[in-house]
Each structure stands twice: as structure tokens, then as C-alpha cells.
Amino acid sequence: MPGIVLIGAQWGDEGKGKATDLLGDRVDYVVKFNGGNNAGHTVVIGDKKFALHLLPSGILSPGVTPVIANGVVIDVEVLFDELTALGARDVDVSKLLVSGNAHVITSYHRTLDKVTERFLGKRQIGTTGRGIGPSYADKINRVGIRIQDLFDEKILRQKVEGALDQKNHLLVKVYNRRAISVDEVVDDLLQYTERLRPMVADTSLVLNQALDRGETVLFEGGQATMLDVDHGTYPFVTSSNATSGGAATGSGVAPNRFDRVIAVVKAYTTRVGAGPFPTELLAPEGDWAYTAKAGEFLRSAGFEFGTTTGRPRRCGWYDAPIARYAARINGVTDFVLTKLDVLTGLERIPVCVAYDVDGTRHDEVPYSQSDFHHATPIYEELPGWSDDISGAREFSDLPRAAQDYVLALEEMSGSRMSAIGVGPARDAIIARHDLV
Ligand code: GDP
Ligand code: IMO
Ligand code: MG
Numbered sequence: 001m002p003g004i005v006l007i008g009a010q011w012g013d014e015g016k017g018k019a020t021d022l023l024g025d026r027v028d029y030v031v032k033f034n035g036g037n038n039a040g041h042t043v044v045i046g047d048k049k050f051a052l053h054l055l056p057s058g059i060l061s062p063g064v065t066p067v068i069a070n071g072v073v074i075d076v077e078v079l080f081d082e083l084t085a086l087g088a089r090d091v092d093v094s095k096l097l098v099s100g101n102a103h104v105i106t107s108y109h110r111t112l113d114k115v116t117e118r119f120l121g122k123r124q125i126g127t128t129g130r131g132i133g134p135s136y137a138d139k140i141n142r143v144g145i146r147i148q149d150l151f152d153e154k155i156l157r158q159k160v161e162g163a164l165d166q167k168n169h170l171l172v173k174v175y176n177r178r179a180i181s182v183d184e185v186v187d188d189l190l191q192y193t194e195r196l197r198p199m200v201a202d203t204s205l206v207l208n209q210a211l212d213r214g215e216t217v218l219f220e221g222g223q224a225t226m227l228d229v230d231h232g233t234y235p236f237v238t239s240s241n242a243t244s245g246g247a248a249t250g251s252g253v254a255p256n257r258f259d260r261v262i263a264v265v266k267a268y269t270t271r272v273g274a275g276p277f278p279t280e281l282l283a284p285e286g287d288w289a290y291t292a293k294a295g296e297f298l299r300s301a302g303f304e305f306g307t308t309t310g311r312p313r314r315c316g317w318y319d320a321p322i323a324r325y326a327a328r329i330n331g332v333t334d335f336v337l338t339k340l341d342v343l344t345g346l347e348r349i350p351v352c353v354a355y356d357v358d359g360t361r362h363d364e365v366p367y368s369q370s371d372f373h374h375a376t377p378i379y380e381e382l383p384g385w386s387d388d389i390s391g392a393r394e395f396s397d398l399p400r401a402a403q404d405y406v407l408a409l410e411e412m413s414g415s416r417m418s419a420i421g422v423g424p425a426r427d428a429i430i431a432r433h434d435l436v
């Protein structure tokens with residue numbers, strides 16, 4: 001099974017890092033193909049907890065060659081900070097490969113991310129403030145800086161000059177900030193050149209050759225389907241393609257080399273930042289299962305606080321139309337259902353099976369932004385369970401109601417549920433079908 005894509009089905013933080021780590025001993029390469037240090041993956045190995053942002057989670061598996069491919073935007077300072085921190089914890093980081101075509105996040109991207117958000121006021125997206133959007137905007141505008149530019153000071157200087165020309169007008173005249181000098185940006189970037197040099201490779205060639213040899217390559221998506229710039233809840237999205245198609249453009253490996261698409265999906269739903277979220281639990285009063293108190297239950301039982309920004313995540317029930325949408329957009333062959341253990345103790349568990357939009361039933365995610373904004377969930381309630389399931393390692397170890405919950409979700413979601421997470425630890429998983 002040589003080419004495997006692993007992506008998020010919802011709005012991120014589904015547990016992709018743990019799922020990647022789980023497959024780590026069966027794969028040869030783990031490739032990050034989109035996003036940057038906006039991602040936050042928590043991986044728990046024994047009594048150690050790792051928080052990864054820019055590096056692919058596969059870096060924690062000793063046999064794996066981690067790759068940062070062309071589709072990623074790289075904050076070079078963050079790259080070396082993360083490498084140093086992992087090195088200090090005895091993680092072997094020496095095999096990392098970085099694409100020379102990946103774009104760089106510079107100080108002006110970070111500044112612009114923050115000031116544009118501030119100026120958006122009520123319409124703000126709630127970005128992670130890491131400079132992701134401005135860096136991708138420069139890429140598309142053809143004024144971006146690439147990793148390979150760091151190896152030619154003259155070209156780097158020209159490109160930074162070109163990029164800053166307009167941006168300084170914007171920063172000074174519109175946003176009332178100080179101008180950024182070409183020298184400070186160039187000097188800042190050049191200090192990393194020699195450390196970067198040995199890592200930089202033609203990663204598309206390396207990965208295709210690995211696949212030719214029959215080796216297994218896992219493409220690990222950052223963010224998730226509903227945050228994808230084309231298929232998510234635009235404009236409340238990130239600026240890259242987090243869906244499976246992004247794995248091809250973001251790595252230089254053709255779509256016909258992908259044998260499997262694994263989507264990680266939480267047993268409920270969370271979202272960080274602004275934008276529509278039909279099953280979000282907000283009601284101040286009423287039936288407990290539909291109030292903010294139920295949302296608070298999910299947040300505290302699931303420890304739903306952002307790995308990157310520490311923000312509390314918005315919480316709501318499982319949304320089957322979104323899972324079906326993710327199955328369709330990504331060509332999902334297998335779901336990994338995570339955090340089933342978080343639902344333990346609930347008497348009944350609502351699941352959104354369709355939406356009501358101004359009196360009309362929608363079985364699929366409405367294609368129009370304003371319809372999705374107005375969508376209210378149509379729920380079915382499934383029976384809950386009270387036994388602790390964190391020790392379950394076989395499907396049959398689960399209480400009947402938990403089994404039925406998984407089977408009901410499988411039925412509604414458009415693909416099989418091949419693994420089920422029952423806790424944060426590496427081994428807290430029930431395997432139903434082989435993933436590799
Ligand atoms: P990612 O961005 O998709 O990699 O996910 P995050 O790491 O941001 O968030 C997922 C969180 O859930 C992490 O803290 C994981 O340790 C934790 N986690 C993953 N799978 C499970 C599970 O099955 N049960 C529980 N309780 N926690 C899990
Ligand atoms: P992982 O990989 C959850 C959200 C931000 C914001 C929007 C745009 O851990 O699942 P950006 O900084 O990317 O321009 O912000 O996207 N966002 C995430 N939400 N998990 C993530 O990554 C996210 N990366 C970005 O909160 O709403
Ligand atoms: Mg995360």
C-alpha cells in the first residue's frame with residue numbers, strides 16, 4: 001500500500017497527529033504537503049507529550065524520513081526552534097528533507113496577518129496570526145520568497161525588495177505601522193542558509209523514487225476539509241488546500257499514486273476561530289443536551305483547547321453531512337474515528353443527520369454560504385453508555401451502545417470506520433481494518 005493520504009474531515013484537531021504516529025512504524029516517509037505552523041498536533045508517547053506545529057508528526061517515528069514538501073509555507077525560525085526542541089528530547093531529526101520550492105513566511109507576513117485581522121474587526125477570521133494567509137497570497141501573486149532563494153543573496157534581496165515595495169506603503173499609509181527594511185528581512189533569513197542547505201532536496205523526485213521502490217509514503221494534511229480554501233467554509237478557512245487533492249499539488253506526486261485516503265474524524269465536532277458551525281452548542285437554556293453546558297462538557301472532557309494558540313475550541317455534536325461531504329471531496333477509503341471515550345457518561349448523544357435551511361431539509365452540506373450560515377441541525381438521538389471504554393482494544397470490548405454509535409456513524413458517513421480512538425495514548429486505539 002505505497003501512497004496513503006491522511007487528512008482531517010472536519011475543522012481540524014481531529015487527532016491527525018496521533019493517527020500519523022500510529023502508522024509511523026509501517027511507513028517510510030511522512031510528508032507535510034500544506035499549511036505551516038498554524039497546525040498543532042499533540043502526540044502522546046508513553047509519558048511524553050509532544051506538540052508539533054511545522055514538522056510532520058512522522059518525525060517522532062525513528063524509521064521515518066520526514067519531508068516538508070513544496071505546498072508548505074515555512075517560518076524558518078520556527079523550523080529550527082522545533083528541530084532544536086525535539087533534538088533536546090532525543091528525537092532524531094537528522095533525516096528531515098525540505099523542498100526548495102516551499103515558500104517562506106517572513107516577518108512582514110506575520111505582521112500583515114495580525115494587522116489585517118485587527119482591521120477586519122467583527123469580520124475577522126480568527127487566524128493563528130502566524131503569517132500563513134499573507135505568505136500564500138504572495139505565492140499566488142508571484143511575489144513570494146522560496147526556500148531556494150535563500151541560497152542566492154542577490155536574488156533574495158531583489159525579491160524581498162519587490163515584495164516590500166507595495167507592502168511598506170500598505171503598512172505605513174493604511175495600517176499606521178513602521179516600514180520594514182529590506183536589510184532586516186534579508187539578514188534575518190540569511191542566518192539560516194547554511195543550516196538549511198543539507199536538508200534541501202528535490203522532494204518530488206525523492207518521493208516518486210521511493211514509491212517506485214515500493215516504499216510506503218504517508219501524506220499528512222494540516223488543517224482539514226472544512227478549512228480548505230476551495231472546499232471549506234470560505235472565507236472562514238485557511239489559505240491552502242487541506243483536502244486530498246492538495247497532497248498531489250503540494251508534493252509533486254501524481255493522484256494516481258495514492259492508494260488510500262484516510263480521514264480522521266472526531267466523534268463530535270470542534271472548531272477554532274470564526275465561521276459557520278451548525279452543531280455548535282450555544283443555547284443558554286433548554287434541554288441540557290442542546291445547551292452550552294453540553295458544549296462545556298465536551299470541551300472539558302475532550303480537553304478542547306488549541307495546541308497552537310491555546311484558544312478554547314468551539315464544541316458541538318457529530319455532523320454526518322460534513323463527514324459525507326469529506327468522504328466525497330477527498331475520496332475517503334477509511335475513517336479513523338477519534339475521541340469516542342470523551343462521550344462516555346452521556347445518557348443520549350445527538351447526531352446531526354441533515355439540516356433545516358429556512359424550512360427546507362438539506363441532506364447534504366448546502367453549497368451556498370448563506371444557506372450554510374442559516375443551517376440548523378436536524379438531530380437523531382442515539383443511546384449513550386457509562387462504562388469507561390479507555391481500556392477497550394477490540395470492537396467487542398465496547399459496550400453495545402458505543403458499538404451501535406460507531407456503526408450508526410459509519411452508516412451515515414460514507415465510508416468505513418477502520419480505527420477508533422479511545423484515549424490520547426499511542427495504544428488507545430481499536431483497529432477494525434488494516435490502514436497500511
Ligand atoms: P490534530 O491537529 O488533528 O493533530 O489534533 P490535535 O493534536 O490538535 O488535537 C487532538 C487532541 O486529542 C490531542 O490532544 C490528542 O492527544 C487527543 N486525542 C487524539 N485521539 C484521541 C482519542 O481517541 N481520545 C482522546 N481522549 N484524546 C485523543
Ligand atoms: P490542525 O492541523 C484548527 C484555523 C484558524 C482560523 C483559520 C485560518 O492542528 O488541525 P490561519 O492561521 O490558517 O490563516 O487561520 O483556520 N486553523 C485551524 N483550526 N486546527 C488547525 O490545524 C488550524 N489551522 C488553522 O483558527 O479559523
Ligand atoms: Mg491541531
